[in-house]
Amino acid sequence: MRRYLLGRVLQATLALLGVTCVAFLLVSLSGDPAFILLTPEAGDAQRAAFRQMYGLDQPLLVQYARYVEHVLQGDFGLSFAFERPALTVVMERVPATLELTCAALLLGIGFGIPAGVIAAAREGTWFDRAVMAVVLLGQSVPTFWLGLLMIRVFAVNLHWLPVSGRGTWPQLVMPAVALALWLAALLARITRSEMLESLAQDYVRTARAKGLSERGVTMTHALGNALLPIVTLIGLQIGTLLGGAVITETVFAWPGVGTLVFDAILRKDYPVVLAVVELVASAFIVINMSLDVLYGYLDPRLRRAEA
Amino acid sequence: MPVGRAWRAIGPGGLVVACVGLVAVLAPVLSPHDMRSFDLFHRLAPPAWDTGGSWTHALGTDPLGRDVLSRIIYGARTSLAVAGVAVVVAATLGILMGLLSGYAGSWTDALIMRVADIQLSFPYLLLAIAVMALLRPSLVNLVIVLVLRSWVVYARLIRVVTLSAREREFVTAARALGGGSARIVFRHIAPNVVGPSIVVSSFQLAELIIVESSLSFLGLGVQPPTPSWGSMVSEGRAYVSTAWWLSAFPGLAIVATVLGANLFGDALRRALDPRLRGVG
Numbered sequence: 001m002r003r004y005l006l007g008r009v010l011q012a013t014l015a016l017l018g019v020t021c022v023a024f025l026l027v028s029l030s031g032d033p034a035f036i037l038l039t040p041e042a043g044d045a046q047r048a049a050f051r052q053m054y055g056l057d058q059p060l061l062v063q064y065a066r067y068v069e070h071v072l073q074g075d076f077g078l079s080f081a082f083e084r085p086a087l088t089v090v091m092e093r094v095p096a097t098l099e100l101t102c103a104a105l106l107l108g109i110g111f112g113i114p115a116g117v118i119a120a121a122r123e124g125t126w127f128d129r130a131v132m133a134v135v136l137l138g139q140s141v142p143t144f145w146l147g148l149l150m151i152r153v154f155a156v157n158l159h160w161l162p163v164s165g166r167g168t169w170p171q172l173v174m175p176a177v178a179l180a181l182w183l184a185a186l187l188a189r190i191t192r193s194e195m196l197e198s199l200a201q202d203y204v205r206t207a208r209a210k211g212l213s214e215r216g217v218t219m220t221h222a223l224g225n226a227l228l229p230i231v232t233l234i235g236l237q238i239g240t241l242l243g244g245a246v247i248t249e250t251v252f253a254w255p256g257v258g259t260l261v262f263d264a265i266l267r268k269d270y271p272v273v274l275a276v277v278e279l280v281a282s283a284f285i286v287i288n289m290s291l292d293v294l295y296g297y298l299d300p301r302l303r304r305a306e307a
Numbered sequence: 308m309p310v311g312r313a314w315r316a317i318g319p320g321g322l323v324v325a326c327v328g329l330v331a332v333l334a335p336v337l338s339p340h341d342m343r344s345f346d347l348f349h350r351l352a353p354p355a356w357d358t359g360g361s362w363t364h365a366l367g368t369d370p371l372g373r374d375v376l377s378r379i380i381y382g383a384r385t386s387l388a389v390a391g392v393a394v395v396v397a398a399t400l401g402i403l404m405g406l407l408s409g410y411a412g413s414w415t416d417a418l419i420m421r422v423a424d425i426q427l428s429f430p431y432l433l434l435a436i437a438v439m440a441l442l443r444p445s446l447v448n449l450v451i452v453l454v455l456r457s458w459v460v461y462a463r464l465i466r467v468v469t470l471s472a473r474e475r476e477f478v479t480a481a482r483a484l485g486g487g488s489a490r491i492v493f494r495h496i497a498p499n500v501v502g503p504s505i506v507v508s509s510f511q512l513a514e515l516i517i518v519e520s521s522l523s524f525l526g527l528g529v530q531p532p533t534p535s536w537g538s539m540v541s542e543g544r545a546y547v548s549t550a551w552w553l554s555a556f557p558g559l560a561i562v563a564t565v566l567g568a569n570l571f572g573d574a575l576r577r578a579l580d581p582r583l584r585g586v587g
Contacts, residue, residue: 148558
């Protein structure tokens with residue numbers, strides 16, 4: 001077990017280092033901020049001073065080493081646009097994004113898993129077919145278009161919900177639903193196929209044979225065993241959810257990390273871009289590593305397979 | 308019945324994809340107007356059946372008086388070409404990596420799969436946005452970003468197929484007869500990966516069309532004046548309360564094409580290999 005844990009931590013560290021390296025290289029490749037950020041009238045002396053201020057006059061390898069050293073201390077430098085620490089700027093936006101993604105995650109799980117379970121339990125009925133049709137549609141509708149459609153119908157035509165912004169509950173409804181649709185669709189599909197597989201297993205037949213109710217068999221025996229792959233999938237989809245949040249936030253002017261990073265990219269505000277990238281990547285890698293470790297405890301077969 | 312079997316493999320989804328492909332190829336013939344021509348007297352004209360609309364511009368016009376239908380027709384070219392090229396490149400790269408990983412094993416396998424893991428461990432859309440913004444949007448960069456997404460899917464699947472094919476009798480027999488590694492991989496193992504690759508390609512086409520249109524919607528994909536469905540939806544954003552047709556129709560084109568490609572993948576999967584349930 002210790003070896004398994006150690007392996008996972010090592011892999012996570014390597015992944016983080018890889019992300020850091022790629023992010024840093026991309027930013028370095030994209031041009032000299034002294035030319036992008038300063039006005040064209042700025043003289044060579046000003047540009048040199050600017051480069052010196054941000055350490056851009058050093059060799060790339062030195063810059064990278066210093067960058068990693070600072071990142072380890074949580075220091076991403078000053079945001080070019082806000083002239084405050086980049087990490088602070090990003091952290092201010094985190095609650096909004098957490099609120100949106102958590103709402104979408106809850107909606108996705110709350111609708112997707114029950115729909116998948118019932119569809120599998122009633123395979124071939126109209127309900128099953130209806131769920132599968134919605135699943136197909138949900139995976140084919142781009143989030144940004146769904147968002148605009150909802151704005152047009154529910155905000156402009158019906159006046160039921162506000163167009164954009166954050167602060168009140170009604171403002172959360174449309175972004176959360178738009179972001180949740182594909183997740184609900186994906187979860188419904190996977191839950192259904194995992195349930196169909198586990199309903200065909202011997203232990204389900206045994207449970208039925210000993211006279212358990214069909215509901216009991218479905219809920220405890222079949223769902224209990226189907227849950228592990230579903231939880232893994234949710235863990236893996238958190239990254240996609242965060243990506244989708246960028247689009248949803250843009251459509252609904254939701255003041256989260258997504259709109260921040262989008263604006264920061266357009267403004268070439270690299271410290272903010274890097275802070276977001278590192279933060280999101282580490283959150284994502286830590287979440288998945290913890291899930292893996294959790295499985296190690298939940299399912300002893302995995303431990304042996306890894307070793 | 309070969310006809311029945313062929314129909315089952317194509318299905319309504321395949322028909323939709325074929326139609327969109329045909330529209331893309333025949334765009335200059337099919338589009339009623341020059342997609343670049345400005346008609347400033349008919350700016351923001353509504354679709355034909357709406358009050359004030361006319362059949363001259365069946366799906367209405369944009370703020371510059373350009374014909375929406377013509378731009379959607381040309382947009383099919385952009386979307387299919389970008390996503391199609393990306394799928395082909397990603398499939399080639401991914402299949403080669405998967406074969407190499409599955410057949411060579413040991414550290415080659417470990418290296419390729421670690422790279423794939425690291426890449427999967429990062430929120431892709433964020434990566435795509437960062438790359439496109441930092442490297443400047445161009446069609447080549449767009450294809451590179453899409454390939455980056457897609458090759459992993461092929462590599463992981465093909466690796467598993469290769470691993471199981473490697474242990475089969477015909478491979479052992481080929482090796483016993485003195486076949487070299489390259490010969491075994493390309494003559495005996497490669498044919499096994501064709502079916503799964505075709506199925507995955509259909510789903511990947513659907514996914515990459517969505518990614519491409521999402522990036523174009525954010526202004527980081529296909530650049531104006533080249534028409535693309537995603538950027539058309541984005542241009543219509545400012546007019547969502549007045550000129551709904553600007554974003555509604557290009558969006559419908561995306562949904563129809565992606566739905567078609569997804570259905571096509573399902574049909575192919577059923578027809579080619581019932582064991583493939585759950586792939587994609």
